[in-house]
Amino acid sequence: MSLVQTQNLTKIYGKGETAVTALNRINVQVAAAEFVAIMGPSGCGKSTLLYLIGGLDRPTDGRVIIDGQALEGLADQGLTELRRRKIGFVFQFFNLIPVLTAVENAALPLTLDGVPIKEARIRATEWLQRVGLGDRLRSRPDQLSGGQQQRVAIARALVAEPALVLADEPTGNLDTRASDEVAGLLRQVANTWGRAVVMVTHDPRIAAYADRIIFLKDGTMVDESRLTPATAETTAMWPGR
Amino acid sequence: MSVRYAILGLLAQKPRHGYELRSAFHAVVGGEETWNVKPAQVYATLSRLAEAGWVAEEGVEQGSGPEKRIYDITPQGRQALEQWFYSGVAPEHQRDEFFVKLMIALVTGDVQPRRVIQTQRVFLYRELHAVTVLRQSYNLRTQLAQVLMIDKAIMHLEADLRWLDMVEGRLEEIQRQPLPEPDIRPRGRPRKVEV
Known part of the structure; x- marks a missing residue:
């Protein structure tokens, strides 16, 4: 069974003659531990799709099902709880709290959910170590590079052990090298740590880290393609491991 | 073309024999799998470079196996190499x-x-x-x-x-x-x- 499923997902902004269809009957599925990229020109609806999957916005029509649970049946409080426990979010501008240390930032979803502070800090520390920031636990965001801040954000997204991580242009504010590190880390989130990752990006280089790409245009899905396995030519052209 | 100058450059580093040149070339480009040069090509290139006066036989290494000729770069060779370094390379133009x-x-x-x-x-x-x-x-x-x-x-x-x-x-x-x-x-x- 798919972890994420959308059925005829539609979002229309405005009414009457000024109505704009941002998403038009989108049907996508994401399996557990799968890394999926959503691509398309700006204004194609890719961020809207991500926000609807994450329950940050409500559809005009159609539905989103996360781990067997239809989001439409949930009141705001239930939706908030589902987001906190099943979904981790990573944003373009990191969205870390400036006055908190890396550990405090990464622990936030747990402390908000009522987990005792001591336990929350232990779990946050573990995730920060896994993303390679074991030596920056007490640093505040302004003492970290962009790539490091995004890694704190990824640790924060994973700290509640969600099954799904949603990333909106996670490398949009990073240089090439940090972008590669963050994309490689997201790949690890899926491949090593078994979380499904859905990432919106406009950057082909970053999208290529994913297992599958969903192409959107003008709110419609134009194609959906697996990137694995590689073609025979590529395998022949490049030396093996 | 580039193999010729690569060999010249590797000889500018130090005198070597043919077999060693081939291994050194592979080490630099990242392995035989990325760019394989056959021994025959190395030896043919060496004799062409010698004819042009860009390299010269420096001596013979006597070992247990067959003797190995050692080559070194000549002053003309160094000049040609420098010219190669400081000239542009046209991008490979592929018919798409x-x-x-x-x-x-x-x-x-x-x-x-x-x-x-x-x-x-x-x-x-x-x-x-x-x-x-x-x-x-x-x-x-x-x-x-x-x-x-x-x-x-x-x-x-x-x-x-x-x-x-x-x-x-x-x-x-x-x-x-x-x-x-x-x-x-x-x-x-x-x-x-x-x-």
Whole structure:
């Protein structure tokens, strides 16, 4: 069974003659531990799709099902709880709290959910170590590079052990090298740590880290393609491991 | 061409014999798998370089096996090498099969150009995914040659993908233009024009 499923997902902004269809009957599925990229020109609806999957916005029509649970049946409080426990979010501008240390930032979803502070800090520390920031636990965001801040954000997204991580242009504010590190880390989130990752990006280089790409245009899905396995030519052209 | 100068450069580093040159070349480019040079090519290149006066036989190494001739670079060789270093290299100009495919698709008019473009896009993304995964498997400290080569491949694929986006974005504009037709010239002697 798919972890994420959308059925005829539609979002229309405005009414009457000024109505704009941002998403038009989108049907996508994401399996557990799968890394999926959503691509398309700006204004194609890719961020809207991500926000609807994450329950940050409500559809005009159609539905989103996360781990067997239809989001439409949930009141705001239930939706908030589902987001906190099943979904981790990573944003373009990191969205870390400036006055908190890396550990405090990464622990936030747990402390908000009522987990005792001591336990929350232990779990946050573990995730920060896994993303390679074991030596920056007490640093505040302004003492970290962009790539490091995004890694704190990824640790924060994973700290509640969600099954799904949603990333909106996670490398949009990073240089090439940090972008590669963050994309490689997201790949690890899926491949090593078994979380499904859905990432919106406009950057082909970053999208290529994913297992599958969903192409959107003008709110419609134009194609959906697996990137694995590689073609025979590529395998022949490049030396093996 | 580049193998010749690579050999010259490796001899500028220190005198070597043919077998050693071949191994040194492979080490520099990141392995035999990336760029294999056959022993015969190394020896043929060495004798051509010797004829040109760019390298000279320095001596013979006597070992347990057959004797090995050791080569060194000459002053003329060093000059030629320096000239090579400080001159530009024209990018490899490839006839692009996809470009031809797209133009023919537009000419025949019975296929969907957008589908042709999307098929190519997915193909390129699969290539890009494969090299990206491979790049991650490399050790940045010990496999720098491979990493640099693969980065070049990644950047070329990125450029091709960007170009596809641009072509797709301008497809309607292209389709509105008259398709290129050759100027057909009448064969044989031009007809006399009646005045």
